Each structure stands twice: as C-alpha cells, then as structure tokens.
Amino acid sequence: MSLNLDNYRELLVEVAWAASDLLKEYEENPECWQTQTHADLSPVTMADQAVDKLILNRLREACGDQEFGYLTEETYQPGPPLSQPYVWVIDPLDGTKDFIQRTGEYATHIALVHQGRPILAAVAWPGRDGVYLAQVGEGSYRLTRTAPPYRLVVNQERAWEDLEVLTSRSHATPELEAFLQRMPQQARKKMGSIGCKIAAIAEQDADVYFMLPSRTSPKDWDLAGPELILTEAGGKLTRFDQSLLTYNQGDVNQAGGYLASNGQYHQQLCAMLQRA
Incomplete structure (x- = not known):
C-alpha cells in the first residue's frame, strides 16, 4: 500500500481542530476534570481521555484497522511494534500539568508514522488557536481559522x-x-x-x-x-x-x-x- 498523503491532510486538520475545541471546553470547566495519575505518577484528566477517544474514533472511522495502527498515550499496552504499515501516534494532551495550571501551554500531537519515521503530523495549540501541520517534503505550516496557511521557516541568523x-x-x-x-x-x-x-x-x-x-x-x-x-x-x-x-x-x-x-x-x- 502506498499512501497519497494529500488525501489524509484534510482529515488530520479536521481532527486536530476538533481536539483543540474539546480541550478548550474542558479547560473552561475544571469541575469536570477528575484528575488521576498514570502508572508513572504523571497526571491525567478526563480531558486527556475524552480527546483520546475523539481522535481514535475519527481516525478509525476514516482509516480502519487493516493498514493503520493506533499508538496513543491513553491506550498503550507494552508489547511488540504494531504490525500495520502505517501507525497513528497520538498524544491527546501533552502538557497536562500546564493544562491543570491553565498556563495555555498544552497541545495535542498527532503523527502518521511509516517505517519508524513521521510522514504527516499536526500539533494543535489551543492557547494560540492554531494548528501546526507538516507533511514530509512539503514544508510546515501554521493554520488559523481566519487567515491563509502560513509557511514556517526557522530563524538561522542569530549569533x-x-x-x-x-x-x-x-x-x-x-x-x-x-x-x-x-x-x-x-x-x-x-x-x-x-x-x-x-x-x-x-x-x-x-x-x-x-x-x-x-x-x-x-x-x-x-x-x-x-x-x-x-x-x-x-x-x-x-x-x-x-x-x-x-x-x-x-x-x-x-x-x-x-x-x-x-x-x-x-x-x-x-x-x-x-x-x-
């Protein structure tokens, strides 16, 4: 199977925005969080779990389980590598401590991995109301709801x-x-x-x-x-x-x-x- 990644970009962007919106809903209602801990004592909230479920449901519905695997922080079980040729690697809420402290510096990470390397990715940053999107060989962009995509290029001119x-x-x-x-x-x-x-x-x-x-x-x-x-x-x-x-x-x-x-x-x- 050889993927046309362009066919998955729109799906990824839609899922990233949906995750961002859901995280903001939870951030505004901390009484619903029910904070717990992972086995390594890192915090986890209902927001982590709800966004994980949203992402998995959307991706599975569109991609199925035959050619695509799903590796997420909330559902991971130790074992061998997933056998599917393409694997979605997902962190529904990176920066849970910042989410709890309401610093605005938390994000959702979604990457499509093939042969051990990422080929398509999105990082949703609700605090900046932005989605960062990249496809291998096609550049990296910041997306907003109100302006055209903006191509990102690092600064390499500092001493x-x-x-x-x-x-x-x-x-x-x-x-x-x-x-x-x-x-x-x-x-x-x-x-x-x-x-x-x-x-x-x-x-x-x-x-x-x-x-x-x-x-x-x-x-x-x-x-x-x-x-x-x-x-x-x-x-x-x-x-x-x-x-x-x-x-x-x-x-x-x-x-x-x-x-x-x-x-x-x-x-x-x-x-x-x-x-x-």
Whole structure:
C-alpha cells in the first residue's frame, strides 16, 4: 500500500481542530476534570481521555484497522511494534500539568508514522488557536481559522551566544540547572508542552530545546508529531550523537538525551551536550 498523503491532510486538520475545541471546553470547566495519575505518577484528566477517544474514533472511522495502527498515550499496552504499515501516534494532551495550571501551554500531537519515521503530523495549540501541520517534503505550516496557511521557516541568523534556549516549566532537575548555568547562551524562556516548544522554534520565537538523559524518558507520542513540524520548517531534532529517533519500535521510551534546534548550530550543540 502506498499512501497519497494529500488525501489524509484534510482529515488530520479536521481532527486536530476538533481536539483543540474539546480541550478548550474542558479547560473552561475544571469541575469536570477528575484528575488521576498514570502508572508513572504523571497526571491525567478526563480531558486527556475524552480527546483520546475523539481522535481514535475519527481516525478509525476514516482509516480502519487493516493498514493503520493506533499508538496513543491513553491506550498503550507494552508489547511488540504494531504490525500495520502505517501507525497513528497520538498524544491527546501533552502538557497536562500546564493544562491543570491553565498556563495555555498544552497541545495535542498527532503523527502518521511509516517505517519508524513521521510522514504527516499536526500539533494543535489551543492557547494560540492554531494548528501546526507538516507533511514530509512539503514544508510546515501554521493554520488559523481566519487567515491563509502560513509557511514556517526557522530563524538561522542569530549569533551563537544569542540563541534563545527553551526550558520546561515542570521538569527541571539540579543537573539541568547546573548545565544551563555553564552554557554561553543566557537567553531563557520557560514553556510547557514539548509541542508548544517545538512550535515556538518553528515560529522563530526561540532556537533551542534539549532534554538531558533521565529516568523519565519522553515517549513516542511526545516527539513524533513535533519532530516533523520542526524538521519541515528547517530545524533538527536528534539524539546528542545526531542520530534520528525512530518510532513504533515496541519500547515507546525515547531513552537518552535529545536536542531540538533551529539547525544553525546543531552539531556544535550536540557536541557540547555529549560532553556534559
């Protein structure tokens, strides 16, 4: 089976907007959240579960189960890689802590993966009322409800010492803080969801985000969609040894450190992070 991805772009955009609208409904009604925890003690709300159900129902109805698999944060069960040639990798609510704190920095990630790599992706950012869309080889775009799609291109004109580094609002560690203090780049900005951070780099609002190796690794659904948004805008997302991430490999943990950047100094940043 060889997909014409153009046939799935409209479906993906519709689903992303529907997810965004549902998340905003829940955000406005916190009395309905019933916050619980995953096995790793990360929070989960009824919004996570409701958006997951919405996305799965829409995609399954349109795509079926024969050629398409579905890998989501809320329904994942440990086991071998999904056997279908195409796999939807879904995070219904990335940045649940930010959703609970109502910072506006949470997102929905949806990526279509083939042979371990993302080929079509959307990141919905309700707080900016935008959907970020990318197709392999076709560029990355920001969609709004009121204006034509806007093509995203990273900023690669900043000096080495002027790069703006994004850091997490909720995942700081002493090791990370110590490393940040040693970096020559002193411009910092805290932000929530990984999807929001990657969108910010694609929109030239920042330049660099990285995660040092830790016991709590990001998962496939954290990175697959955002990666394609960034790379199609001219940026890079790799491990510190500059190897590419692969998805739907059975173990959804993306162990080790990784770097997302505008690509301008990616090699130098990777070398600096490897030494750390």
